[in-house]
Amino acid sequence: MPNADPGSFRDPASHVVLDEGRVIRLLDERGLAGWNALSETAFFARATADGRLIETKEISPDDSTSAGALEHPRIPFISYPYEWTFSMLKDAALLQLDLLGEALAEGITIKDATPFNIQFVSGKAVFIDIGSFEKYAPGEPWIGYRQFTRQFLFPLMLRAWAGLPFQPWLRGQMDGPTAGDMKKILPLGKRMRASTMMHVSLQARMEERMSGAAVRNELKTAGFSADLILANVRKLRKLVTSLEWNPSGEGWVEYQSCDHVGRDRQAKGEFLQSAIDEHGPERMLDLGANDAYFSELAATKGAIAIAVDGDEEVLDAVYRRGSSVSIVVGDLTNPSPSQGWAGLERPGLDQRAAPDLVVAYGLIHHLIYTASIPPQSVIDWLASYECPVVVEFVDPGDEMVAKLTANKTEEELHTGRTRSEFERLVAARFRTGDTRELGDGVRVLYRLVPV
Amino acid sequence: MWRELYEYGDRSGHPLIPGKETNQMIFGYLDAGSGSLILQAILGGAAGILVAFKAWKARLMGKQAVAEGEAETDEQTVPSES
Numbered sequence: 001m002p003n004a005d006p007g008s009f010r011d012p013a014s015h016v017v018l019d020e021g022r023v024i025r026l027l028d029e030r031g032l033a034g035w036n037a038l039s040e041t042a043f044f045a046r047a048t049a050d051g052r053l054i055e056t057k058e059i060s061p062d063d064s065t066s067a068g069a070l071e072h073p074r075i076p077f078i079s080y081p082y083e084w085t086f087s088m089l090k091d092a093a094l095l096q097l098d099l100l101g102e103a104l105a106e107g108i109t110i111k112d113a114t115p116f117n118i119q120f121v122s123g124k125a126v127f128i129d130i131g132s133f134e135k136y137a138p139g140e141p142w143i144g145y146r147q148f149t150r151q152f153l154f155p156l157m158l159r160a161w162a163g164l165p166f167q168p169w170l171r172g173q174m175d176g177p178t179a180g181d182m183k184k185i186l187p188l189g190k191r192m193r194a195s196t197m198m199h200v201s202l203q204a205r206m207e208e209r210m211s212g213a214a215v216r217n218e219l220k221t222a223g224f225s226a227d228l229i230l231a232n233v234r235k236l237r238k239l240v241t242s243l244e245w246n247p248s249g250e251g252w253v254e255y256q257s258c259d260h261v262g263r264d265r266q267a268k269g270e271f272l273q274s275a276i277d278e279h280g281p282e283r284m285l286d287l288g289a290n291d292a293y294f295s296e297l298a299a300t301k302g303a304i305a306i307a308v309d310g311d312e313e314v315l316d317a318v319y320r321r322g323s324s325v326s327i328v329v330g331d332l333t334n335p336s337p338s339q340g341w342a343g344l345e346r347p348g349l350d351q352r353a354a355p356d357l358v359v360a361y362g363l364i365h366h367l368i369y370t371a372s373i374p375p376q377s378v379i380d381w382l383a384s385y386e387c388p389v390v391v392e393f394v395d396p397g398d399e400m401v402a403k404l405t406a407n408k409t410e411e412e413l414h415t416g417r418t419r420s421e422f423e424r425l426v427a428a429r430f431r432t433g434d435t436r437e438l439g440d441g442v443r444v445l446y447r448l449v450p451v
Numbered sequence: 452m453w454r455e456l457y458e459y460g461d462r463s464g465h466p467l468i469p470g471k472e473t474n475q476m477i478f479g480y481l482d483a484g485s486g487s488l489i490l491q492a493i494l495g496g497a498a499g500i501l502v503a504f505k506a507w508k509a510r511l512m513g514k515q516a517v518a519e520g521e522a523e524t525d526e527q528t529v530p531s532e533s
Contacts, residue, residue, distance in 0.1 A: 010481075111481065112481050141483070141488045141491055141492065142491055143481055143483045143488075144481065144483075145483070145487055145488070145490075145491040146483055146484040146487035146488075147481060147483075149487075198490070198493070198494060199494075202490060202493075203486065203487055203490050205486070206485075206486025206487065206489060206490050207484055207485075207486035207487060208486070209486060210485040210486040210489065211485065211486070212485065213485040213486075213510065214485070215485050215488050215489055215506060215510060216488065218505075218506035218507075218509045218510050218513075219488060219489070219492060219502065219503075219506045221505075221506070221509060222492075222501075222502045222503075222504075222505035222506040222509060223501075223502050223505065224492055224499075224502050224506070227495070227498070228491070228492055228494075228495025228496070228498065228499040228502065229491070229495065231494070231495045231496045231499065232491055232494040232495050232499075235494065
């Protein structure tokens with residue numbers, strides 16, 4: 001029995017259902033007409049062949065209410081713009097503009113412009129919403145322009161020009177900041193730029209003045225044409241390309257140069273390798289992934305590796321070096337929730353990750369000492385994945401713990417932090433497969449299997 | 452329910468599809484924003500500015516025609532003194 005994808009309902013012409021692992025896009029008459037027009041273009045063949053468009057196969061619809069149906073390969077891991085790095089959103093923006101420009105050259109338009117239509121597969125941006133394409137009607141404006149600015153351009157400007165992370169905004173308001181919001185946020189120097197004055201200040205003003213006015217017929221009669229959209233797209237491409245983020249380098253980007261990291265990396269890799277050989281995971285969730293070294297280890301063994309870390313700068317470098325792992329920028333003490341329409345439209349991180357192996361190296365002492373999560377709660381959380389867990393325990397005597405607790409008294413810390421207490425807590429939820437002590441024994445690796 | 456919302460508007464009564472009531476064009480499911488639609492013509496360069504100006508003028512004239520029509524109707528419905 002097919003299940004409707006809870007995130008695919010806004011466009012009446014096309015929606016996705018999931019049928020026993022198959023991804024089926026059902027089309028109404030209008031959707032089918034759009035598909036027929038798209039599938040005949042050289043653009044479609046070219047963009048599919050080079051991997052910018054998801055592979056698509058026309059099939060017979062199983063239900064009598066649909067005019068047509070398409071089948072797509074399943075995306076290994078769905079991520080959302082509020083989990084992407086700056087370079088990921090920038091590449092997605094450029095992909096959106098390039099596809100629109102190339103499609104328009106052959107009389108096809110894209111009816112929306114949202115990064116939720118783009119996914120990252122093996123480190124490459126792929127446009128997945130084939131239902132967004134339809135035949136361009138002469139005189140029609142670019143319907144997705146405002147959405148493009150709110151969901152691509154403005155979030156990139158936030159990071160590049162105001163130094164603010166866009167992820168919290170997009171997570172809190174998935175439609176993205178308005179032109180009016182940006183007018184208030186951007187520094188004066190940036191607001192005076194010609195491009196900002198047009199896309200931000202003028203758009204904010206015109207939106208305010210013309211709210212609710214029907215203007216599409218007037219534009220058509222006045223001679224609007226696809227050439228005007230193409231000119232706008234070309235200029236937007238130039239603007240997006242010019243947006244750069246120069247991170248401060250104050251985060252975890254230098255973490256690999258720490259003494260204990262270099263010393264222990266090989267041992268941790270070997271330990272994880274034996275867990276991968278033992279359990280043969282299809283999906284590994286790397287919690288606190290840093291530079292995704294261990295995620296890439298799993299990926300080379302054929303697993304879908306999902307690297308989660310709170311440090312956007314480190315993960316941006318992972319993306320830019322062309323890593324094939326799935327990247328998630330996120331705070332593990334506040335992971336992406338299930339949200340959107342009916343609280344189901346964009347499922348939470350854990351629901352999408354669905355791992356069969358979890359690795360948490362160099363993480364739980366940060367949860368316990370920095371985020372003040374009780375050790376018992378940390379173990380319960382790891383057990384909630386209901387799969388084997390490879391975890392690094394860090395003794396209270398460790399040099400990093402000393403730094404994390406420099407301004408905390410004993411009474412301000414939770415109990416259950418010693419190795420013996422950790423093992424007692426673990427024993428209630430897991431059996432211990434392997435253990436390995438690192439260095440002088442203040443760090444210990446455990447392979448835990450749920451009981 | 453969603454189809455109703457798309458076609459007949461949100462809770463505030465505004466149609467989510469601009470121009471739906473005229474039924475003369477192909478409509479998107481997305482609220483494109485009226486000001487943004489005019490703006491993108493301007494962003495198309497010199498030719499676009501002319502298009503935007505014409506569209507703006509046509510809109511003004513349309514509003515004026517509606518206003519004049521309403522004024523005429525008002526005059527006709529004013530009860531004459533006898």
